[in-house]
Amino acid sequence: MNQKTKRNLFISLGIILVVVILFIILILTSPKTSKQSTQSTNSSGTKPAPAAIVNDVTNVPETTLNAVGIGTANNKPIPIKAPNLLANNKPEVLYEGAEFCPYCATERWAMAVALSKFGTFTNLQETHSSTTDVYPNTQTLSFYKSTYTSNYITFTPIEIETNISNGNGGYTTLQTPTKTENNIINKYDATPYLPSQDAGAIPFIDFGGKYLIAGATYNPQVLQGKSHSQIASALADSKSPIAQGADGAANIIIATICKITNNQPSTACTPLIKEIEKNI
Amino acid sequence: MGLNKNLKTISYLGVIFSLLGLADSIYLTIAHYTAPTILACPESKFINCAKVTTSQYANVHGIPIVFLGLIFFVVMIGLQSPMAWKSSLRFIRIGRLVFSSIGLVSVFGLVYIELDKLQAICLYCTGVHVLTFILFIITLIGSVFLDNNTHSINAKTTKN
Numbered sequence: 001m002n003q004k005t006k007r008n009l010f011i012s013l014g015i016i017l018v019v020v021i022l023f024i025i026l027i028l029t030s031p032k033t034s035k036q037s038t039q040s041t042n043s044s045g046t047k048p049a050p051a052a053i054v055n056d057v058t059n060v061p062e063t064t065l066n067a068v069g070i071g072t073a074n075n076k077p078i079p080i081k082a083p084n085l086l087a088n089n090k091p092e093v094l095y096e097g098a099e100f101c102p103y104c105a106t107e108r109w110a111m112a113v114a115l116s117k118f119g120t121f122t123n124l125q126e127t128h129s130s131t132t133d134v135y136p137n138t139q140t141l142s143f144y145k146s147t148y149t150s151n152y153i154t155f156t157p158i159e160i161e162t163n164i165s166n167g168n169g170g171y172t173t174l175q176t177p178t179k180t181e182n183n184i185i186n187k188y189d190a191t192p193y194l195p196s197q198d199a200g201a202i203p204f205i206d207f208g209g210k211y212l213i214a215g216a217t218y219n220p221q222v223l224q225g226k227s228h229s230q231i232a233s234a235l236a237d238s239k240s241p242i243a244q245g246a247d248g249a250a251n252i253i254i255a256t257i258c259k260i261t262n263n264q265p266s267t268a269c270t271p272l273i274k275e276i277e278k279n280i
Numbered sequence: 281m282g283l284n285k286n287l288k289t290i291s292y293l294g295v296i297f298s299l300l301g302l303a304d305s306i307y308l309t310i311a312h313y314t315a316p317t318i319l320a321c322p323e324s325k326f327i328n329c330a331k332v333t334t335s336q337y338a339n340v341h342g343i344p345i346v347f348l349g350l351i352f353f354v355v356m357i358g359l360q361s362p363m364a365w366k367s368s369l370r371f372i373r374i375g376r377l378v379f380s381s382i383g384l385v386s387v388f389g390l391v392y393i394e395l396d397k398l399q400a401i402c403l404y405c406t407g408v409h410v411l412t413f414i415l416f417i418i419t420l421i422g423s424v425f426l427d428n429n430t431h432s433i434n435a436k437t438t439k440n
Contacts, residue, residue: 004427005424005425005427008424008427009421009424012420012421012423012424015420016417016420019384019413019416022388023388023391026388026391026392026395027391027395030392030395030396030399133331134331134334169399169400170399
């Protein structure tokens, strides 16, 4: 290698080094990666859901659910081999989501419809997903502050963040999983239980340690531009895209819960649901 | 004019990384046109492919950026081929360097948009960015060796 070539090589390496330094400066000075002081307010961008909306969501007629079947729902539950997940001597349905999350916003409608077949919600909240994320401002429910009672399952919702910006590109903290809950989430919301592209995803639902759902079970697009009351009332119209999505997903969730409750109660685990169970 | 061992290695590496980039770009292009099927929020909230690929910044004057990435790697495959490295045509030699530099500058812009405007990154896009940077390095180093290769051949020719 002659002198000129050696010189050119050093110059090239110098250019590469400068480029690397510029990238490092770009990364370090970005709002997301610069030193953050996360504001943890525990306040949520929610308000109690009106009675009419709660009534529509928790009383979707059986005829509608039967007419929809699985509708346009996709994203089937994933069976796993794990110890039984129990709480209060009942199979536990553990949910982790966040109020900013548009896919969580989508899934909560289906979850509320489904869980209402096994128990009773009180103090359901209404909120919306982030206005700056995909599927912005999706109107939804929130499980934060709600209570759920059932003879068949224990429902444990954890909404980890609000939809309120923390000023650093993220959202304020809302609820923190317990150590046990965190261990479960860290273990099962990951490979090999989930495909790598879904690992760490929310919404994450663990059904009694037997099935997992990661992500929304139907397309969030059907909810775009709709108000809470429009979505809630559309759930009863089997032909509406909202019912096809949310009720279809609800039927899949109902079938999954029926699998862990030995098809109890019979009012929830209907012949249609038992048919759906065969494909889970 | 033949290629010396270093340049052969440079060429093969260039083609391999260009093919990898092309594969990544094809995936992103398909995802762009068939609507994102990623129906989940990543736990980190920072890694969010759907947010990046469906943002207002995903198009340049109506042309999807994924499509521009596809074109970039298709052209790079040609420019990194042994035939292109062997070529004595000045516009190919300089064009390769300029083209990879344009790619690098674009990466800077896209990374800035991800970090500053969207505050989210897309892992597949990051893959494309890394491959573009690697191709820039390969092209730069290769151009140095190309000079050396040309000089040696000229020296041999003169001697003969």
